[in-house]
Every structure is written in structure tokens, then in C-alpha cells.
Amino acid sequence: MRSSAMRDMMAITARPEVISLAGGLPDTSTFPPEAFAAEMDRITKTAVADVLQYGPTEGSDLVREQIVKVMEAEDMRIDAMDVTVTTGGQQAIDLITKVLIDPGDVLICDAPTYPGAIPTFLSYEADVIQIECDSDGMRIDLLEQTIADLAAKGRKPKFIYSVPTFQNPGGVTLSLERRRRLVELAREHEILVVEDNPYGLLRYEGETLPTLYSLDGGNFVVYLGTFSKILSAGLRIGWIVSPTPIREKVVLGKAASDLCTSTLTQDFAGEYFKKDRWREYVDDLVGIYRNRRDAMIGAMSEYFPHGASWNKPEGGLFIWATMPEVIDTGDLLAKAIGKGVAFVPGTGAYVDGRGANSMRLNFSGVKEDEIIEGIRRIGEVAREQLALYETMTSTDEMRLPPRPEDSEEGGS
Amino acid sequence: MKVALLQGGRSLERGVSLRSGARVAEALGRLGHEVDVLDLGPDLVNRLEADRPDVAFIALHGTEGEDGTIQALLQLLGIPHTGSGEAACSRCMDKSLAKHILRASGLPTPDWVTYSEAAIRDFGAASSFHRAVDGVGLPLVAKPVSGGSSLGVKVVTRAEDIPTALITALSYDRRALLETWVSGRELAVSILGDQVLPIVEAIPTDNNAYDFEARYEIGGANFVCPAELSEEQADEVNRVALGAYEAMGCSGFARVDLILGDEGPQILEINAIPGLTETSLLPQAAEAAGIEFEQMIAQMLDLAE
Numbered sequence: 001m002r003s004s005a006m007r008d009m010m011a012i013t014a015r016p017e018v019i020s021l022a023g024g025l026p027d028t029s030t031f032p033p034e035a036f037a038a039e040m041d042r043i044t045k046t047a048v049a050d051v052l053q054y055g056p057t058e059g060s061d062l063v064r065e066q067i068v069k070v071m072e073a074e075d076m077r078i079d080a081m082d083v084t085v086t087t088g089g090q091q092a093i094d095l096i097t098k099v100l101i102d103p104g105d106v107l108i109c110d111a112p113t114y115p116g117a118i119p120t121f122l123s124y125e126a127d128v129i130q131i132e133c134d135s136d137g138m139r140i141d142l143l144e145q146t147i148a149d150l151a152a153k154g155r156k157p158k159f160i161y162s163v164p165t166f167q168n169p170g171g172v173t174l175s176l177e178r179r180r181r182l183v184e185l186a187r188e189h190e191i192l193v194v195e196d197n198p199y200g201l202l203r204y205e206g207e208t209l210p211t212l213y214s215l216d217g218g219n220f221v222v223y224l225g226t227f228s229k230i231l232s233a234g235l236r237i238g239w240i241v242s243p244t245p246i247r248e249k250v251v252l253g254k255a256a257s258d259l260c261t262s263t264l265t266q267d268f269a270g271e272y273f274k275k276d277r278w279r280e281y282v283d284d285l286v287g288i289y290r291n292r293r294d295a296m297i298g299a300m301s302e303y304f305p306h307g308a309s310w311n312k313p314e315g316g317l318f319i320w321a322t323m324p325e326v327i328d329t330g331d332l333l334a335k336a337i338g339k340g341v342a343f344v345p346g347t348g349a350y351v352d353g354r355g356a357n358s359m360r361l362n363f364s365g366v367k368e369d370e371i372i373e374g375i376r377r378i379g380e381v382a383r384e385q386l387a388l389y390e391t392m393t394s395t396d397e398m399r400l401p402p403r404p405e406d407s408e409e410g411g412s
Numbered sequence: 413m414k415v416a417l418l419q420g421g422r423s424l425e426r427g428v429s430l431r432s433g434a435r436v437a438e439a440l441g442r443l444g445h446e447v448d449v450l451d452l453g454p455d456l457v458n459r460l461e462a463d464r465p466d467v468a469f470i471a472l473h474g475t476e477g478e479d480g481t482i483q484a485l486l487q488l489l490g491i492p493h494t495g496s497g498e499a500a501c502s503r504c505m506d507k508s509l510a511k512h513i514l515r516a517s518g519l520p521t522p523d524w525v526t527y528s529e530a531a532i533r534d535f536g537a538a539s540s541f542h543r544a545v546d547g548v549g550l551p552l553v554a555k556p557v558s559g560g561s562s563l564g565v566k567v568v569t570r571a572e573d574i575p576t577a578l579i580t581a582l583s584y585d586r587r588a589l590l591e592t593w594v595s596g597r598e599l600a601v602s603i604l605g606d607q608v609l610p611i612v613e614a615i616p617t618d619n620n621a622y623d624f625e626a627r628y629e630i631g632g633a634n635f636v637c638p639a640e641l642s643e644e645q646a647d648e649v650n651r652v653a654l655g656a657y658e659a660m661g662c663s664g665f666a667r668v669d670l671i672l673g674d675e676g677p678q679i680l681e682i683n684a685i686p687g688l689t690e691t692s693l694l695p696q697a698a699e700a701a702g703i704e705f706e707q708m709i710a711q712m713l714d715l716a717e
Binding site: 011012015017326328331332334335337385387389391392393 | 423538576
């Protein structure tokens with residue numbers, strides 16, 4: 001299904017009666033209103049003139065210092081000077097693509113990849129090559145092969161974009177061994193890796209793995225972060241950590257785009273992260289999301305048809321499910337919307353039409369009872385489609401009359 | 413005038429409706445009308461009763477808006493509305509019924525077979541697929557009986573692909589058509605009041621003859637208006653289109669989509685509420701006739717009954 005048809009169809013998921021498992025929404029209803037009120041009260045009393053003013057393009061010193069601290073929580077040591085604050089993680093993707101890609105340049109990413117990155121890559125006319133993922137994330141052997149194949153043609157990727165931890169949309173995590181190899185490859189071939197890590201702190205089980213940035217030390221890895229999933233998506237604060245030459249271009253690009261990220265929300269977030277309470281809030285979210293993930297997995301086991309498969313992500317916000325091959329999840333979505341539930345069809349995560357029988361399901365934005373009901377309805381429409389297909393193909397007559405080219409006597 | 417602009421709703425074509433609506437709202441405002449924008453929901457009737465608009469402008473597409481549901485409701489409430497009435501809308505929305513009416517009126521439309529989900533599920537209708545193939549030939553087009561966009565439309569070149577194509581089509585409606593694929597030039601004739609507007613031709617930009625969806629993408633087709641046709645061809649296309657408009661009982665405006673093949677024009681469908689977005693065909697046709705968007709909206713409002 002094409003993007004415009006998809007966009008039109010997705011318009012309906014915004015209706016309140018639709019259970020939307022389509023978004024990537026954090027549950028902001030869990031944020032304590034008194035903590036919000038305290039920040040706003042402080043701003044009112046002490047910072048009104050400042051937060052109503054422009055700020056530096058690279059971001060406020062306060063926020064950049066807090067970003068250093070937040071990254072420390074994932075064992076990364078950085079210099080605040082290397083940080084550029086962006087208007088959400090999406091702008092970070094946009095700016096890094098804008099700065100690094102000229103039309104026709106090769107860009108490598110996961111298959112499937114973050115559906116929101118594809119329009120960005122295509123708008124800068126990148127030649128996007130997607131590398132298959134398995135349960136351990138991007139297949140680095142295939143990546144190596146692709147780099148070699150490109151080199152044979154005198155080409156080299158401008159960068160490799162990946163969400164290595166709790167990938168969007170696949171939910172998979174790149175294994176430690178592959179992380180090491182990816183960083184080595186980047187060094188060997190002098191190719192930049194853009195590590196997008198919105199979900200790293202949202203781990204529900206298993207052992208924490210080092211980020212690509214910490215393995216590499218920031219030489220060939222550019223890091224994209226965001227407060228969207230650990231504080232608020234509405235504040236629109238993300239960031240890029242990059243070496244100086246790239247940072248300078250990013251800042252120029254950002255100045256051209258929007259001059260600066262909102263000073264009001266930077267002030268809010270900066271002061272919020274100064275207090276250690278932010279860790280408690282992340283812990284709360286981890287507890288809530290873990291339960292929701294489990295509810296979704298449980299419901300899928302109960303309601304999804306035979307032949308469907310899915311993964312159990314150790315963290316993040318998404319489960320990637322694949323239906324039997326005869327189901328096109330774009331069509332399934334049409335039926336599902338009729339039953340008041342929505343998801344993201346898999347083709348949106350590929351540039352080449354793959355993923356037609358897969359779907360991305362979000363479990364963070366919806367409460368458990370709605371998740372279960374939503375999954376039940378998706379299972380019901382999928383079963384209906386499969387039953388109908390079965391009926392049509394098990395009929396004797398579907399051993400259709402021989403086509404003229406297959407038979408001397410022609411069709412009957 | 414106090415105008416209630418009805419838009420949105422739960423149809424799969426909600427997105428198009430919101431884009432049409434936004435553009436219409438602007439035009440209505442500039443025309444000096446008091447506009448009340450209503451997104452379809454459970455409070456619709458109460459809001460209409462409370463507001464008592466002089467007229468309702470229907471900028472809805474797909475089920476509910478285009479199938480007569482809203483038109484019937486407005487008639488009951490005594491509120492005049494733009495476009496066709498309940499009966500014409502429901503005829504246009506049901507492509508199978510529309511084709512029967514066209515045939516009965518002596519108007520050309522490609523051969524077709526209709527399958528309901530129930531017939532396949534409960535009565536073993538799949539055993540008759542070979543008859544359908546014999547009747548309509550290959551390639552054929554599988555499409556949902558209702559719906560005006562490209563959603564759920566697939567071209568079938570091999571009989572064994574009918575089941576997957578029907579699964580797709582039946583995802584959008586309980587009934588689907590298998591219709592003869594007619595190759596030819598794609599034309600759209602818009603009718604506004606008593607005026608047949610210049611014919612629009614959609615010329616696919618690349619080799620996507622069997623890809624309907626591609627044409628709905630920006631850049632998927634080039635639109636030429638007025639279409640380059642001989643006077644004879646244009647007259648015949650207009651005659652057939654106007655005949656379809658009348659056979660359906662449309663009023664106010666509508667758009668008739670046809671294919672001009674070797675055997676003359678063949679009617680594919682009649683849209684009772686064609687799109688009114690920037691890229692839609694009816695506004696393009698009106699513009700080619702020297703009717704600006706605002707003026708067109710004003711006319712539609714005048715024709716409301």
C-alpha cells in the first residue's frame with residue numbers, strides 16, 4: 001500500500017473510539033502533575049523573561065549538562081560541548097541526514113527500520129539500502145558483504161543508521177558481539193554509524209548492553225538521544241552528540257531550520273533532570289510498560305491465528321508481528337479500523353515494499369485492558385481473512401481450468 | 413448564510429475529507445458565510461438541531477458521507493444539503509447496483525461479476541470463479557463494491573491470484589466486483605449544475621498500467637484538462653457521462669470516471685461527492701472552465717436542496 005493511501009487511513013486512528021496500537025506514544029498520564037506544577041511555578045517566579053526569549057542554537061548549557069548526566073546513566077562519558085540540542089529526536093535524524101547526505105549518496109539502515117526515518121532519508125534523496133535484522137539485530141555479516149559490494153563499485157555508504165537497542169519497529173536488540181563488530185567495521189572502513197537510542201533506559205529484563213557510542217568512544221559513532229520516552233514527547237527535546245566538524249554543520253543546519261529549540265521546554269527539562277527524581281519516574285515507566293508488554297504478548301498467544309509469529313522485546317515500546325503470508329497487513333488494517341483498532345502495517349518500515357504481512361504494535365500508550373481487546377480484534381479479523389482464503393483455495397474449482405498455454409485443448 | 417460544514421467521520425477516506433473540508437471552510441468564509449465545522453460523531457444530530465444551519469455542505473467521502481446515510485438524516489431534519497440526495501448517493505456508492513442501472517439505461521460499462529463474502533464463505537462461490545474468468549476475461553480488476561479511492565483495488569492477470577485479490581477487496585467491503593480490465597485513456601467528466609465541465613485526462617507518468625495506487629501518489633499521473641480529444645470523441649464521452657449522471661438521479665454535481673478504449677467510452681464509476689482538495693479533478697475541471705474554487709463552492713451551495 002502506498003504512503004498516501006496509508007496516510008489517509010491513519011487519519012482515522014486519531015479518533016477517540018479507536019484503540020490505537022499504531023503510535024509510539026509514551027504514557028504521559030503517569031507523570032505526576034505536582035512535579036509539573038512545581039517546575040511551572042518556579043519558571044513563573046524566576047525565569048519568565050528568559051523562557052520567553054530565543055536561546056543558543058546548540059541548546060542551553062543547563063540542558064546540555066543534564067544530557068551529559070542522562071548519558072552517564074547508560075555508561076557514556078561525553079563532553080557537554082559535543083551536544084547539540086534538537087527539537088525532538090526526529091529533528092536529530094533530519095539534521096544528521098541533511099548534513100551528511102547529498103542526493104544519490106548511499107545510506108544503510110536496518111530492515112525493518114524506524115518508519116519515521118524513511119521519509120526523511122528519501123526527502124534528501126539518499127540511496128537507502130536496508131540490511132536484514134534477525135533476533136540479534138542487524139545482520140552484520142550481510143552489512144560487511146554490502147560494504148564490500150559497494151566498494152567494488154567504487155561506492156561507500158555515508159552512514160549507517162541503526163536503533164540497536166529495542167529497535168523500532170522490530171523490538172530486537174543488537175547482540176554484544178555484533179555491536180563490537182559493527183564498531184570495528186566503522187573504524188576499518190571509516191564509515192559513520194548513527195546510533196539512535198530513544199529507548200535504552202526502558203529495559204524490562206535481561207542484561208544492559210554497552211551502547212555503540214561507548215564501545216567506540218565517539219570517533220565513528222554519532223549518537224542521537226531524546227527525552228521523549230523518559231520524560232515527555234510533548235516537550236520536543238532530543239540531541240545529537242557528534243565530533244566537532246559534524247557538530248558545526250549540524251548547528252548551521254539547525255539555525256536554518258528553527259534557530260533554537262524551545263527555551264521554555266529546555267528550562268523545564270533542564271531543571272527537572274537536575275533533581276534525581278527523574279530516575280524514579282523512569283523506573284515507574286519501566287514497571288508500567290513491562291506489564292503492558294506482557295499483556296500484549298499474552299493476548300497475542302491467545303488470539304492471533306496459527307502461523308503468526310512475534311518477538312518478545314526486552315525493552316522499548318514495540319512488538320513486531322508477522323502474519324501468515326496471504327495476509328496483507330495494509331488490507332488487514334482497513335478491516336481492523338472497522339473494528340476500532342489500529343496498528344502500523346509493516347511496509348512502512350521498508351523502502352522496497354517488503355513487510356507486507358508484518359505489523360508494528362505499540363504497547364506503551366494504551367492500558368492493559370485495551371491492549372488485550374485491541375489484540376483480540378486484530379486476531380479476529382486476521383482469522384476471518386485466513387478462513388476466507390482457506391475456503392477459496394480448498395475448493396476443487398480452484399484447481400482452475402488449465403490456461404490455454406498449459407493445455408492443447410485450451411480453457412474449459 | 414449559516415453553513416454547517418460536515419467533514420471527517422469514520423470512513424477510511426477521512427483524510428481526504430479533512431483536506432476537502434479545510435479548503436471548503438476557507439472558501440465559505442471568504443464568501444461571507446458563517447461556517448460551523450462539524451466532525452461526524454455521536455453528537456451530530458444534537459448539534460445540527462441546536463445550530464439549525466440554513467444549509468449543510470457535505471465534504472465527506474467514503475461510507476456514511478457518500479452512501480446516503482447523512483443525506484437521509486439531513487432530509488429528516490429539514491436541512492438542505494449540497495450534492496445528490498440519499499437515493500442517488502446510495503446508487504453511486506454501490507458499484508454493482510450502479511452498473512446494473514447503467515446497463516438498464518443502455519449505457520456502456522465493463523462486464524463484471526459481484527461476489528459477497530457470504531457467498532464465498534457460506535455457499536461455496538469459489539467453485540464459480542472459472543465462470544467469472546470466462547465471463548469477464550483476464551486481466552480483470554478486483555475492487556470493493558463501495559468506496560471511491562484506490563483502496564482495495566487490484567489487477568489480476570492470472571486466475572490463481574483471484575483469492576488474494578478478493579481477500580484484499582473484501583477487506584474494504586462485504587462485497588467485491590471482478591470487472592473486465594479495459595485498457596484505454598482514463599477520463600473524468602465533472603458535472604456542476606447544468607454544466608458539463610471540460611474533460612480531465614489522467615496520464616500515468618510511468619509504466620504502471622496495473623498499479624492503481626501509484627496514480628494516487630503525487631507525481632503518479634499527469635492531469636490534462638481539457639483532455640485532447642476529437643470533437644466527436646468528446647461529444648460521445650460527455651453524452652455517456654451526462655447519461656450516467658441522470659440515470660443515477662444525481663443533482664448539484666458529480667464526477668463520472670470513464671475509460672476511453674477501442675470500443676468507445678466505458679463508465680467505471682460515478683462519484684456523488686468527488687474530492688475537493690488541491691489535487692482533485694472536479695476543481696481542476698471547474699478551473700479549466702473559468703470557474704474559480706470559491707465561485708464553484710458558491711454554485712454548489714446555490715444548488716443545495
